Amino acid sequence: MLETKHLTKKFGELQAVSDVNLSISRDGIHSIIGPNGAGKSTLFHLLTGYLKPTEGEIRYNEEDITGLAPRKIVRKGISRSFQIADLFEGLTVKENLQIATQALDEKRNAIWMSSDALTTTLEKTDQLMADLELSELSDVRADALSHGDQRKLEMGLALAVEPDLILLDEPTAGMGKQESVQMMNLIQRIVNDRDIKLILIEHDIEMVMQISDRITVLNRGEILAEGDPKEIQANERVQEAYIGTEGE
């Protein structure tokens, strides 16, 4: 489904992503792990068009998407989680999701929207809120939500464009253990129900081992290992890479 060839991103002298060859299949949850500064987020920025690679190629469903602008990549079916800063803070949960849903069709304009199209948007928004367990908070302003609910709303914006592939960079960051587990269960359920491929960056190794079908380990910009959770857990090079970063 998604492939990279010799993907490289340099920031001056630093190779943040270095000759990465990825091949990610349609099925299951694929996680990217690695110590701080390994290049995980940079890899996501490359895959979603927010950064242009220094070298290499990205192919999505066999098509070369290297260097395309983010909105063009969204149109190909790839979405990513947004940052809290991307929420319209003064608007409600429902309004945020409506805007994101409407953005799906550039030509669609709220003023000219037919009543059918409007009904579809509202139905989709209601469904999203239900899936995210945000229905009761429908009329609450984004800036009044708890941190956890804001993260759900960010996830909602990423889902509103109806992607085939979604990239989530630490969706449980800043959450306690229990809340993280709930969020991850929710994410798993949604991607399953909607048949969306998930690529996940996650710090919590225990969680990664539980939910992933495949794992890629990055270290200093390079792929250190790839395999299923059992293989990764048993890999000595991976264990070494994590020594000294434990407890962070």
Ligand SMILES: Nc1ncnc2c1ncn2[C@@H]1O[C@H](COP(=O)(O)OP(=O)(O)OP(=O)(O)O)[C@@H](O)[C@H]1O
């Ligand atoms: N815009 C940038 N300009 C210069 N250096 C950058 C930039 N973005 C990232 N870097 C550097 O590239 C390296 C990889 O950073 P990246 O954020 O991709 O790591 P990460 O694996 O996501 O780390 P973390 O687990 O801490 O989120 C780091 O050394 C970082 O300082």
Ligand SMILES: [Mg+2]
């Ligand atoms: Mg990161």
